[in-house]
Structures are given as C-alpha cells and as structure tokens.
Amino acid sequence: MxxxxxxxxxxxxxxxxxxxxxxxxxxxxxxxxxxxxxxxxxxxxxxxxxxxxxxxxxxxxxxxxxxxxxxxxxxxxxxxxxxxxxxxxxxxxxxxxxxxxxxxxxxxxxxxxxxxxxxxxxxxxxxxxxxxxxxxxxxxxxxxxxxxxxxxxxxxxxxxxxxxxxxxxxxxxxxxxxxxxxxxxxxxxxxxxxxxxxxxxxxxxxxxxxxxxxxxxxxxxxxxxxxxxxxxxxxxxxxxxxxxxxxxxVPADRLDDVARAFAHFVDLKSPYLFGHSTGVADLVDQAAPKLRLDDDQRAIVRQAAYLHDLGRAAVPTSVWERKSELRRADWEQVRLHPYHSERILARSTALEPVAALVGLHHERLDGSGYPKQSKAGELPVGARLLAVADVYQALTQSRPHRPARSPAAAADAVLAEVAAGRLDGDCARAVLEAAGQQVPGRLTSRPAGLSEREVQVLRLVACGRSNAEIARELVVSPRTAEHHVQHIYGKIGVSTRAAAALFAMQNGLFTP
CATH class of the missing domain: 1.10.3210.10 (Hypothetical protein af1432)
Structure with a gap:
C-alpha cells in the first residue's frame, strides 16, 4: 500500500x-x-x-x-x-x-x-x-x-x-x-x-x-x-x-497522529513510563538528518519510536514496577515485548516497515540483545538509531529500581555501551548531539559489535598467533584467550584463521 x-x-x-x-x-x-x-x-x-x-x-x-x-x-x-x-x-x-x-x-x-x-x-x-x-x-x-x-x-x-x-x-x-x-x-x-x-x-x-x-x-x-x-x-x-x-x-503525514496516540496509550501503563515513547521519537527525529536518512526513512524510524513499546501491554504492570531484581519468569515476559510489538504492527501492510525496526529495538551489535540475539550485520541503521535513543531516554527517566540519571551521566553510559561494542557509534553521536550533549571527537563502533579488546585479539588471530601466544601478549590466561577467539568467530560468522583475516581486512581493522 x-x-x-x-x-x-x-x-x-x-x-x-x-x-x-x-x-x-x-x-x-x-x-x-x-x-x-x-x-x-x-x-x-x-x-x-x-x-x-x-x-x-x-x-x-x-x-x-x-x-x-x-x-x-x-x-x-x-x-x-x-x-x-x-x-x-x-x-x-x-x-x-x-x-x-x-x-x-x-x-x-x-x-x-x-x-x-x-x-x-x-x-x-x-x-x-x-x-x-x-x-x-x-x-x-x-x-x-x-x-x-x-x-x-x-x-x-x-x-x-x-x-x-x-x-x-x-x-x-x-x-x-x-x-x-x-x-x-x-x-x-x-x-x-x-x-x-x-x-x-x-x-x-x-x-x-x-x-x-x-x-x-x-x-x-x-x-x-x-x-x-x-x-x-x-x-x-x-x-x-x-x-x-x-x-x-489518513494521509501519510497524519500517520504520526495515530502512532503518537498509541504511544500515549502504552506509556500510561506506569508512571515510570510517562513520555518515554514520545521522548524516543523526538530524539530519533532530530538525529535522523545527522545520519543522512531521507524523509521516508526518517518518518519510518520516528513512527517506530512511537510504537516500539506496544508489546509492554502484554506484560503485567507489576513487572514493570518491581523494585527488586526481576525474577526469571519476569525476564521471560520482558524479553518478549519487542516480539509482541513487531507481531502487532506486522499485521498491517502499511506498518510493515515500522514493524521490522520495532522488533529490533532491544538487539545489540554484539548479539547480546533480545529477543532474537541479532548481530550487527542484521541491524539496519534505523534499528541502531532506535536502540540508542531508547537507552538514552530510559536512563534519563526514573525506574522502580533506580533514580533518573542526569543527561550527562546518561550520555556517559551510552558511550560506554559503544565502547563495549553493543551500540552503534555513529547513531550514538547523532542521538547525543540531538540531546544537546558533548560528544568526544573520536567515536567509533567496530563491525559485528566487536569490542576494542576483541579487535586486538582478531588482529593477532589473523596474523597466525596461537591461543598461548595471544595470552602472553595480552597478559591473560590461555583459557581467556581461547574464549575470546571463539566468541569473535561467533560474532563475525567464520571458523578459520584465513576467513578471520579476510574479515579484518574487509573492515579496515588493520588500520589504527
């Protein structure tokens, strides 16, 4: 349509x-x-x-x-x-x-x-x-x-x-x-x-x-x-x-009105959530031009931001308002809310592009997100942008288990996630600048969600170093080195040294 x-x-x-x-x-x-x-x-x-x-x-x-x-x-x-x-x-x-x-x-x-x-x-x-x-x-x-x-x-x-x-x-x-x-x-x-x-x-x-x-x-x-x-x-x-x-x-430019109304609907579920979805939408809308998204892409990611948390409706409010650590059963419900959001929206042909982004808003570049454990190569820029805005906006609001962080502290937390290889650096810069925060001159995220330490290990693997040699050079145990290597192979989707070397060259990882 x-x-x-x-x-x-x-x-x-x-x-x-x-x-x-x-x-x-x-x-x-x-x-x-x-x-x-x-x-x-x-x-x-x-x-x-x-x-x-x-x-x-x-x-x-x-x-x-x-x-x-x-x-x-x-x-x-x-x-x-x-x-x-x-x-x-x-x-x-x-x-x-x-x-x-x-x-x-x-x-x-x-x-x-x-x-x-x-x-x-x-x-x-x-x-x-x-x-x-x-x-x-x-x-x-x-x-x-x-x-x-x-x-x-x-x-x-x-x-x-x-x-x-x-x-x-x-x-x-x-x-x-x-x-x-x-x-x-x-x-x-x-x-x-x-x-x-x-x-x-x-x-x-x-x-x-x-x-x-x-x-x-x-x-x-x-x-x-x-x-x-x-x-x-x-x-x-x-x-x-x-x-x-x-x-x-409804004209395409009025679809925002529909999306915004349902953002208010779902954010009413708890006082801790008031204004969350609209706040995320404002951030992605201001950040989109910095990433050179065209008008259609900007509209889709903005509507995805309004609607990303619809699946919260499936989770009892007592879970969202639990002041102590979530139980295993609670976490299972929480981890499914992006899935519910995506399946709700995918029913509509008009909302299919929005649904695709919504289902990814809790995924991370290194595969540590949920519910699909998608990795960097499976995450389009709109999903990466939505993920960063969601994290930043949530951190600036109070939650049952913690007070709201200051904008500066929330920005630091986002930058730490970038350094850990979980959030996209370019999207983080765009969101933080849209939020009025200072961003360091050099801010990059590595391909496949690799951390800086994992890039170090990948370079050594590509050059033919054994696990024992990697362990000595990085001053870690051989077991830790082996764990790093296997984790890196899983992230980049290879199983041999030569393929790892090709991945590193294709992604410019031999360049400082």
Whole structure:
C-alpha cells in the first residue's frame, strides 16, 4: 500500500490487538466484536454514518484500559491483570458473581495478600468509581487524538454505562446511552461468552442481562448465526471489508497522529513510563538528518519510536514496577515485548516497515540483545538509531529500581555501551548531539559489535598467533584467550584463521 493512501482501519485493526493484550483477552477479540457489532447495526437498520461509529467504538472499545493499570496493581496485587477478563464479563448487580472477583484479590501477593484486601476495602466505591471514570475519560481523549469524531469519543466515554442506569461514570440509562455503546456491549459479551461456552452460554447470559446491563432492543435482534462463521473466516480481512462507507483514509503525514496516540496509550501503563515513547521519537527525529536518512526513512524510524513499546501491554504492570531484581519468569515476559510489538504492527501492510525496526529495538551489535540475539550485520541503521535513543531516554527517566540519571551521566553510559561494542557509534553521536550533549571527537563502533579488546585479539588471530601466544601478549590466561577467539568467530560468522583475516581486512581493522 502506498504510504500516501492509507486506510485508517488497517493500522487501527492492527493496534486493536494491543488492547486485547492489555485486557488479557484472546488476540482478535476486539476485531471479532467489531464484526458482530456491525452485523447487529445492520440488523437494526442504522444508517451508514452511525454504523461507522459502531465500527470504531467497538474496535477500540478498550482504548482507555492502560489508564489505571498502576492503580489496579497497587490495589489488587501483582496478578491484577488476570482480574480483567473476569471483571469484563461479570454483572456488577450479581452479588455472587462479584464475590468471585473478590476471591482473586491479592493473588500472587504472598504474605501481603491481606494488605491488598485492606486497600480495596479502604478505597471502597469511591476508589472504584475513580478507576472507571479514568478508563472512560482516557478512551474518549485518545479517540479525539485519532480524529475519529465526537460520536466515537462520546461512545467510548459511555463504555461502562448500563441500560438500567446502574453503570458509570454518569449513571445514564436507556436511550440516554449512545446506540454505538449499547451495540458494542452486546457484541463484546457475545464474543466473550462464545469463547467460554458457545451459543448456549451467550443465550443464558443475555437472558439474565437484557433490561439490566444490556439494551433489550439490541439483544432482541441478536442471533447466534452472527457468530457461527468467526472460527472459519479471516476475521482480520472481513473486519477491514466491513468498515462502512465512506471509509476513512489518513494521509501519510497524519500517520504520526495515530502512532503518537498509541504511544500515549502504552506509556500510561506506569508512571515510570510517562513520555518515554514520545521522548524516543523526538530524539530519533532530530538525529535522523545527522545520519543522512531521507524523509521516508526518517518518518519510518520516528513512527517506530512511537510504537516500539506496544508489546509492554502484554506484560503485567507489576513487572514493570518491581523494585527488586526481576525474577526469571519476569525476564521471560520482558524479553518478549519487542516480539509482541513487531507481531502487532506486522499485521498491517502499511506498518510493515515500522514493524521490522520495532522488533529490533532491544538487539545489540554484539548479539547480546533480545529477543532474537541479532548481530550487527542484521541491524539496519534505523534499528541502531532506535536502540540508542531508547537507552538514552530510559536512563534519563526514573525506574522502580533506580533514580533518573542526569543527561550527562546518561550520555556517559551510552558511550560506554559503544565502547563495549553493543551500540552503534555513529547513531550514538547523532542521538547525543540531538540531546544537546558533548560528544568526544573520536567515536567509533567496530563491525559485528566487536569490542576494542576483541579487535586486538582478531588482529593477532589473523596474523597466525596461537591461543598461548595471544595470552602472553595480552597478559591473560590461555583459557581467556581461547574464549575470546571463539566468541569473535561467533560474532563475525567464520571458523578459520584465513576467513578471520579476510574479515579484518574487509573492515579496515588493520588500520589504527
């Protein structure tokens, strides 16, 4: 797809998967709900303009869901994210069902579980109302930033209202609630209960909830046939095809607005992350001309910076806010967040170039990064630039386990990573200059992420020195010398002295 002819639905369908991750729901749950909602709107005979509101209001129904993850982790415990699917399907007027939620509070908190119960009881209805209001407000605000129109923004603000007036945040009732909101609720619950127990579970839930939680008029036109093909069709393509006319298009220069809105969405996940993605985007945008990137390349790496951390939504906030050392299980989740970011974005043809960079933002030149352990030759300049900007920006912000570093101290840390062969020297210079930092006159990064010591060893290997001779010359043990040699061979992808010598010559490593 040409970058000047983008259908807005395509990136938004891709990005809706982030909402599924944040809500701990199956992937494409939002897209499936959107399809069912459009079918309901058609059965109700809504005009195309209202169907379009239904489409976006359902697809992006949980746009405000990261607004309160910090508060939820604080109140409900380290496994607060697991409460979300349960809460989404629980009728608040059903005391027995609500009790099931209370039983989950504090799980995973060990001896602190009672503390979480106390926090929930202390917060009471006021605390709950504040959380619900925040979700609605943020969803509505982000819809406006996406230029989806006041109708979609209003529908998202009313997401948690109920037909009987017992919902939040305004206690609206009946037809005071936007029709798009009422349809989105029925469609979402239909998909949820289909996953849980099939058509019978849907009919049981609707029988109990119509006239209370759900609009009985919308429930009346629901038929299980609206769901029966969702496991056999390509729901992604069908959702794109189902967008009502006139379909929204976004100019290439407005794609930044979409990317920026989702940067705000994911950075809301924790106060420690506020402004991180937009800060990285500002740095790469200012640094790109210094690396002679053309306008298209500059736009792609800037959008990648906005979107690089979407995969954080898949990781519980309690992990990002852990003040002690991350456990092995925590690290496994953290190491996968670039993968999640890439897979989300790669669903959209328009965002494929962005996805390719996003998946590499934690890789390092020497192969020590994650999740792929890619090496220098596999990392394009855009990925190298993004990696440096991400490191610098993160260091200048506080994290649960450390305070923020000064800009000068963050710059020193980046330079140390360059010297160690992990970050690119040219990209580091560009980012640090964009950040207003002084950069030494000589700043280079070696090919394949080799450190300066490894370059020394490679020169000796290329000249035919044995491990014992290398050890004596560098004053290290023979075992250490052997380790260096094997590590270098792995980095540069060779297995013989002659190939190592050719690599060194091709990359000018015999020149001081």
């Amino acid at each position: 040409a970058r000047d002819e983008l259908r807005l639905a395509e990136p938004l369908c891709a990005l809706s998967v982030t909402l599924d991750l944040a809500m701990a729901q199956p992937l494409e749950k939002s897209i499936r709900s959107c399809l069912v909602a459009i079918r309901l709107a058609q059965r109700l005979g809504l005009p195309a303009v209202e169907q379009r509101t239904v489409y976006y209001a359902t697809l992006l129904r949980h746009l405000g869901c990261t607004a309160t993850t910090h508060e939820e982790a604080h109140q409900f415990g380290p496994r607060a994210a697991e409460l979300r699917p349960l809460a989404e399907r629980t009728d608040s007027s059903d005391s027995r069902a609500t009790l099931a939620i209370l039983r989950q509070i504090g799980k995973g908190g060990g001896v602190r579980r009672l503390q979480y119960f106390t926090r929930v009881l202390t917060a009471g209805k006021t605390g709950e109302a504040e959380i619900l209001l925040a979700v609605c407000e943020v969803g509505s605000m982000l819809a406006k930033r996406l230029h989806l129109g006041p109708e979609v923004a209003a529908a998202l603000y009313q997401n948690l209202e109920r037909w009987d007036g017992a919902g939040s945040p305004k206690g609206l009732a009946g037809e005071e609630i936007a029709i798009a909101t009422r349809i989105a609720e029925v469609a979402t619950q239909a998909v949820i209960f289909t996953n849980l127990g099939g058509p019978e579970a849907v009919q049981t839930a609707f029988g109990k909830r119509q006239g209370g939680w759900l609009d009985p008029g919308v429930v009346a036109v629901f038929n299980p046939d609206l769901l029966k093909d969702l496991d056999t069709i390509d729901v992604w393509q069908h959702a794109l095809d189902a967008e009502p006319e006139p379909r929204r298009h």
